Amino acid sequence: MLPILIAYGTTEGQTRKVAQFIAERLRIRGHRVDVVDTATPAAEQVQPFYQAVIACGSLHLDRHQSSLAHFLKSNQEWLKTLPLAFFSVSLSAAMNDADSSKEVRRSADHFMQECELQPLLTRCVAGALKYTQYDYFKRVMMRLIARHHDQSGDTSHDHEYTDWAQLEADVDQFLKITGLAPTAQVA
């Protein structure tokens, strides 16, 4: 059986954690998985021998990583032929209001349209505030944005909002709609 490819872009590392979590869940379910950071030279070596692809990226100033866009566009021809899922990681996905949900979904859909890809499953995943990794200006900016949206302004440590149980359920849903779930799960 061919492996599943997880291609991700990250800026502060939360999407790497998301990609690794997805990989671990897929391996537990018996799949072989390759995980590739699209900002590394390994992304140039990827060959089109997969049965499904999961793309993950995060939002910064309403844009996903250019490395991810580059990877998806330059491999578009064969990616189009495979079942694809897209997980878009952001702070907006952690906010429990309809406007933020709509906005973040629009950004994810727009990114996929730009890459001329049509995922079978798109999910907006709550990310993290990594205050300890930001420089001074980023920390001040993110604190203001976070507080405006009722998220934590305590910059003394990082805050993780990712719902791992929901993410696992989303991975299972992707396996189910692609027919890659173990038979017992589909029933």
Ligand SMILES: Cc1cc2nc3c(=O)[nH]c(=O)nc-3n(C[C@H](O)[C@H](O)[C@H](O)COP(=O)(O)O)c2cc1C
């Ligand atoms: C400079 C900066 C800009 C950001 N811009 C957005 C944004 O436009 N929309 C949003 O929902 N989240 C935004 N975020 C939150 C990130 O999407 C969130 O922290 C995510 O977990 C980052 O994932 P990563 O660690 O994989 O890069 C921003 C974060 C930073 C530091």
